[in-house]
Amino acid sequence: MPCQERTMPAHMGAVPKGNATKEYMESLQLKPGEVIYKCPKCCSIKPERAHHCSICKRCIRKMDHHCPWVNNCVGENNQKFFVLFTMYIALISVHALILCGFQFFFCIREQWSECSGFSPPVTVILIIFLCLEGLLFLTFTSVMFGTQLHSICNDETEIERLKNEKPTWERKLRWEGMKTVFGGQPSFLWINPFSGIRIRRLIPRTLKGGAEFAV
Template sequence: MKSSPASRVRAIERQAGYLHPEECMPPPPRSAAPGVMWFIRDGCGMVCALITWFLVFYAEFVVVFVMLMPVRNIVYSFFNGAVFNGLAFLALASHFRAMCTDPGAVPKGNATKEFIESLQLKPGQVVYKCPKCCSIKPDRAHHCSVCKRCIRKMDHHCPWVNNCVGENNQKYFVLFTMYIALISLHALIMVALHFQRSLIDQNFLFPLECSSFSPPATVILLILLSFEGLLFLIFTAVMFGTQMHSICNDETGIEQLKKEEHRWGKRSRWMNLKLVFGHPFSLFWFSPFARPDHGKANLYQYVI
């Protein structure tokens, strides 16, 4: 029976002769890491991140100044404005945290002879070494060619947040997809209600009282918003469902793609959720400003 390419790669990594610590430079001083914000200087990723913020602000502009500012029902305008602005703020805050949070990078260049000896490995015990960033990496870590680092429990690299989705920022990425899906759905509902009101007033083509903008501009802005909302609703809803499925099954996207063998202990789906969002369950699960507090939950144990 032939082994899969992924298993052959892992078999190579498990060979003791695969480690060449003499080729590695000493690791950089760890004192320089604290206080430095994590940010990936990737041109494509930065452009995608700017586009994301631009599209959210465009939706904000159309919702507020085209559909809500011509106040005909103050309760309707105030309620929908507060809900949409609140969700948009949480979406952008989640995006910022996902982009500027270290996803779980393994110290670079630590596969030195001195460091390996300090591990006090048992006879026959093997370690993983990444030949690209010259680091000893824990189990379930993978190298990202964009970040140029090994990331613990790496799910994938997302250009829309200009960062990897890994152990430390998966919560923020999931919240980002959830809030974007919610504001997209909310925007689509408001556009439908806006057109319905215009039809009732018999001013669909020339909604004189439905907007402070000219009729052609109003129609174009609403159509563009509808297209954006539908596209991002489908995309982020699918991504949110995929992420939740991966979290509940404790299997990252890369592990599913490579069909890697489960060598870690299985836990309940509820425990897997708490390991990402925090322990115990609270409203802080939905806050991008709250760092997950694992409490008494058992963290993943990585083997090096």
């Protein structure tokens, strides 16, 4: 799925490892008395609202949680695609349940031998199994989808909520939080998992070894 692929890249919201160097500290141009925090685990300067993930072994900006389904953390740069991932999985589950319902009623009205290549008991078992699977995924993804929208509207990550951290930042209004995560004013791009993808043209490059093409 495009949403899952856009959520999986490891660089999404990650703080560079080992950036706590003297040169980097000087480039920050800190004001007198300004406090910064260094992560003792990955030796990186932790921005505000960043948390260290013990699985990814690095700090993630606005880390919400580590999701095993996408094998990555949900953070600042990929939360939109994780929300779309849960939404589309829920819609697919609803579609599967509707198809199961149509198949079941069709089998009741018609001869079982005409509605399925399996015997009636096997057909019923398969329909029940698919319904249970659809309900399971629908329930799980719907809860995750609602939880993510609640976090976005409250401008609070799941980790911040569980740790009961007092906000040291100015919380955004609900509408502003939605526009920040999904990008700009409401449009079709909000639910488009392909938004932001740039397709480069084949550009010929002539090198010493001959002509090559870069994608």
